[in-house]
Amino acid sequence: MVQFTTHRLAPDADGLDRAATLLKEGALVAFPTETVYGLGGDARDGTAVAGIYAAKGRPSFNPLIVHVPDLETAQRYGRFDAAMLALAQAFWPGPLTLVVPLSDAHGLSSLVTAGLDTVALRVPAQPIVRALLQQFGGPIAAPSANPSGRISPTTADHVMAGLDGRIAAVLDGGPCPVGLESTIVGGAPLALLRPGGLAVEEIEAVAGPLATAKGGITAPGQLVSHYAPRAALRLNANHAHPGEQLLGFGPMQSDLNLSISGDLVEAAAHLFDHLHRLDASGRPIAVAPVPEIGLGRAINDRLRRAAAPRD
Numbered sequence: 395m396v397q398f399t400t401h402r403l404a405p406d407a408d409g410l411d412r413a414a415t416l417l418k419e420g421a422l423v424a425f426p427t428e429t430v431y432g433l434g435g436d437a438r439d440g441t442a443v444a445g446i447y448a449a450k451g452r453p454s455f456n457p458l459i460v461h462v463p464d465l466e467t468a469q470r471y472g473r474f475d476a477a478m479l480a481l482a483q484a485f486w487p488g489p490l491t492l493v494v495p496l497s498d499a500h501g502l503s504s505l506v507t508a509g510l511d512t513v514a515l516r517v518p519a520q521p522i523v524r525a526l527l528q529q530f531g532g533p534i535a536a537p538s539a540n541p542s543g544r545i546s547p548t549t550a551d552h553v554m555a556g557l558d559g560r561i562a563a564v565l566d567g568g569p570c571p572v573g574l575e576s577t578i579v580g581g582a583p584l585a586l587l588r589p590g591g592l593a594v595e596e597i598e599a600v601a602g603p604l605a606t607a608k609g610g611i612t613a614p615g616q617l618v619s620h621y622a623p624r625a626a627l628r629l630n631a632n633h634a635h636p637g638e639q640l641l642g643f644g645p646m647q648s649d650l651n652l653s654i655s656g657d658l659v660e661a662a663a664h665l666f667d668h669l670h671r672l673d674a675s676g677r678p679i680a681v682a683p684v685p686e687i688g689l690g691r692a693i694n695d696r697l698r699r700a701a702a703p704r705d
């Protein structure tokens with residue numbers, strides 16, 4: 395693996411200029427989005443995309459999300475039917491990824507789609523990544539900026555802890571406000587491929603009931619042990635056993651609390667940061683129950699995967 399000095403760039407005109415130039419040179423740059431930090435490369439450049447897989451240590455059958463500035467640009471790469479157009483118009487820019495059939499002259503590296511005939515497209519809302527997309531002027535392939543299978547990053551420090559020396563730079567835009575990866579919808583009939591930062595209830599209010607994805611599509615978020623801390627995790631705990639640390643939700647005694655007031659939006663924003671912090675001590679982690687509604691569905695999805703047995 396090539397070793398880099400990973401530069402931490404300020405999100406000002408100079409930093410954005412450096413980041414866009416690095417992307418044009420085929421280098422990898424991590425950047426903030428409203429959901430989590432992404433590890434970006436030029437989606438048309440096979441070498442850059444291969445570098446993303448290598449830096450993350452990601453199994454190469456997992457396709458990447460392509461980030462674009464707006465729906466019009468997205469339509470260069472993917473074909474949108476009426477249902478997908480309605481979702482894009484309702485929720486872009488924002489924490490929603492749409493999986494649509496590839497357009498004919500898309501020009502994307504086949505590594506981005508891992509050889510599938512569909513592509514995952516997302517128009518992020520966060521101002522720094524929007525400025526980067528403008529300045530770079532092309533599609534940016536970006537998975538979450540963490541080594542494969544580890545906790546997703548919501549700060550530049552998290553990115554550095556996992557990828558320092560493996561990428562050219564990270565744009566430091568502070569903590570990500572949503573804190574959970576985007577919700578992914580695809581297929582006909584429309585199916586939920588991954589719960590995430592946009593509540594399913596909001597999507598269903600526009601699109602009607604979503605099917606549940608089964609088989610066929612492999613999302614790494616769907617590998618059972620994903621988002622894993624090094625320490626063991628025990629779910630639905632009302633108190634800590636001796637030696638455990640308690641990650642609380644709602645008013646309770648705990649080492650760290652996702653949201654004392656029981657607010658699921660706040661809990662989502664804290665989830666990965668609190669897991670990173672508790673994991674640093676190496677002690678097992680007990681997690682209080684989180685209700686299975688709104689963003690709680692995505693929070694519980696990530697917690698179940700983090701708690702799954704692994705080798």
Ligand code: TXA
Nearest residue numbers: 429432457458512513514537538575576612613614615
């Ligand atoms: O919020 C997010 O979505 C973040 C930020 C950086 O945008 N990105 C992210 O990427 O979470 P990643 O690579 O960690 O997850 C992308 C997901 C994977 O589960 C992948 O399998 C799925 O998108 N995916 C990508 N292309 C697909 C396709 N053509 N069909 C089905 N799933 C696809």
Ligand code: MG
Nearest residue numbers: 537538546575
């Ligand atoms: Mg990820």
